[in-house]
Amino acid sequence: MNVIAKPNDIAGLIEADRAHVWHHLSQHKPYETIDPRIMIEGRGMRLWDATGKEYLDAVSGGVWTVNVGYGRESIANAVRDQLVKLNYFAGSAGSEPGARFAQKLIEKMPGLTRVYYSNSGSEANEKVFKMVRQLSAQVHGGKKSKILYRERDYHGTTLGVLAACGQPQRASHYGPFPEGFVEVPHCLEYRNQYPDAPHYGIAAANAIEEVILREGPDTIGLLCLEPVTAGGGVIAPPEGYWPRVQEICAKYDILLHIDEVVCGLGRTGTWFGYQQYGVKPDFVTMAKGLASGYAAISCTVTTEAVFEMFKNDPSDPLNYFRDISTFGGCLAGPAAALENMRIIEDEDLLGNTTRMGERLRANLLALQEKHAAIGDVRGVGLFQGAELVADRTTKEPLAEAKVQAVVAHCMKNGVIIGATNRSLPGLNNTLCLSPALIATADDIDAITNAIDAALTEVMG
Ligand code: PLP
Numbered sequence: 001m002n003v004i005a006k007p008n009d010i011a012g013l014i015e016a017d018r019a020h021v022w023h024h025l026s027q028h029k030p031y032e033t034i035d036p037r038i039m040i041e042g043r044g045m046r047l048w049d050a051t052g053k054e055y056l057d058a059v060s061g062g063v064w065t066v067n068v069g070y071g072r073e074s075i076a077n078a079v080r081d082q083l084v085k086l087n088y089f090a091g092s093a094g095s096e097p098g099a100r101f102a103q104k105l106i107e108k109m110p111g112l113t114r115v116y117y118s119n120s121g122s123e124a125n126e127k128v129f130k131m132v133r134q135l136s137a138q139v140h141g142g143k144k145s146k147i148l149y150r151e152r153d154y155h156g157t158t159l160g161v162l163a164a165c166g167q168p169q170r171a172s173h174y175g176p177f178p179e180g181f182v183e184v185p186h187c188l189e190y191r192n193q194y195p196d197a198p199h200y201g202i203a204a205a206n207a208i209e210e211v212i213l214r215e216g217p218d219t220i221g222l223l224c225l226e227p228v229t230a231g232g233g234v235i236a237p238p239e240g241y242w243p244r245v246q247e248i249c250a251k252y253d254i255l256l257h258i259d260e261v262v263c264g265l266g267r268t269g270t271w272f273g274y275q276q277y278g279v280k281p282d283f284v285t286m287a288k289g290l291a292s293g294y295a296a297i298s299c300t301v302t303t304e305a306v307f308e309m310f311k312n313d314p315s316d317p318l319n320y321f322r323d324i325s326t327f328g329g330c331l332a333g334p335a336a337a338l339e340n341m342r343i344i345e346d347e348d349l350l351g352n353t354t355r356m357g358e359r360l361r362a363n364l365l366a367l368q369e370k371h372a373a374i375g376d377v378r379g380v381g382l383f384q385g386a387e388l389v390a391d392r393t394t395k396e397p398l399a400e401a402k403v404q405a406v407v408a409h410c411m412k413n414g415v416i417i418g419a420t421n422r423s424l425p426g427l428n429n430t431l432c433l434s435p436a437l438i439a440t441a442d443d444i445d446a447i448t449n450a451i452d453a454a455l456t457e458v459m460g
Pocket of ligand 1: 063119120121122123125154155156157226230231259260261262287288
């Protein structure tokens with residue numbers, strides 16, 4: 001039995017939270033009648049709330065972040081040591097952890113050479129969009145300024161990246177947005193938009209080409225995609241999709257940006273999700289698992305060719321990337337990220353992710369045999385989803401209330417799972433599972449046993 005340090009005034013803590021904290025992604029109303037859940041402590045795969053209740057975390061901190069698990073003293077120590085040595089310096093100077101981490105990261109990303117630091121996934125993505133807009137002005141005479149994004153993908157919360165949001169309710173009410181963002185169709189074979197096509201993956205990639213031809217290839221500078229769509233439904237790309245996408249980008253001279261904010265740093269069993277598919281990106285962005293939530297850090301990584309385009313005319317005073325992120329100068333970030341990477345490597349967490357991902361998938365497929373509500377099981381590594389349906393033949397999505405009841409039942413039994421966020425009208429019906437990369441076979445079985453019990457209870 002674990003003993004955690006409970007706060008001494010739980011009622012006061014809950015009251016302070018209820019009175020003053022505006023919770024992320026939450027309706028306010030329920031907090032008038034229920035107590036907010038306040039997480040106090042974490043170790044490994046487990047968390048404890050203010051009341052002492054223990055949870056097994058199957059979503060790595062709620063949003064796929066704590067890749068190496070809770071309570072890592074070596075990361076805390078690395079951050080502490082760096083902070084007392086030098087906490088911060090920004091602008092044009094480099095730093096010791098910044099240089100060392102960039103070098104280590106680049107070793108894992110053949111073909112890419114340059115790392116730009118900032119501190120959230122949204123910001124890392126927005127840097128790419130700004131670079132593309134600057135290249136349009138500086139190199140392409142105003143052409144190639146449009147940015148393609150995919151239906152059901154998400155790239156962040158600021159207005160710039162919300163303009164590239166494939167999840168309608170996330171963007172709804174926040175416009176007007178910057179211009180020049182164009183959506184391409186999703187690639188979820190379970191909800192096949194091209195039933196007559198002989199090969200789904202090729203058809204889904206060809207749909208991107210159709211958009212490019214419609215808009216005019218010389219207007220488009222960037223295609224931005226998640227390697228495996230996360231909050232949009234855990235969509236692993238269909239076979240044949242990525243090679244064709246790569247071909248299309250090369251054909252029309254369009255830069256390829258892979259948003260690895262969720263999949264980066266091991267989630268799929270390779271360092272990056274795109275490496276599962278042999279893709280050669282021009283930009284890669286990462287955040288969440290980069291330092292496993294021990295510090296705020298994100299990176300925009302690109303090629304020497306892109307970097308070179310920002311110094312192609314020394315006589316032009318505006319042709320460098322005129323951007324800064326104040327807290328891109330916080331040195332806790334690269335210090336934590338360096339130790340995070342060491343842990344992933346030394347503990348073979350990529351191997352564990354592959355092995356445990358296979359177990360998670362096998363367990364979910366076994367549950368699919370038992371529960372008619374599971375229409376589809378999909379994902380890569382320790383990032384798996386189970387799409388719930390009311391009817392397997394018609395694939396009618398299970399009602400949101402029932403999906404939430406499954407999540408709530410697991411939570412009541414001490415297992416935290418996730419579901420597609422509520423930004424996909426009618427399609428908020430996929431359970432999302434992304435345990436830390438340290439998960440054991442027992443943890444995986446406990447997660448799927450909780451889902452089994454919840455489906456039995458909720459579906460009768
Ligand atoms: N990109 C993807 C794929 C994400 O899932 C998210 C957040 O969930 C972001 C970008 C935005 O990251 P952040 O919340 O750190 O700004």
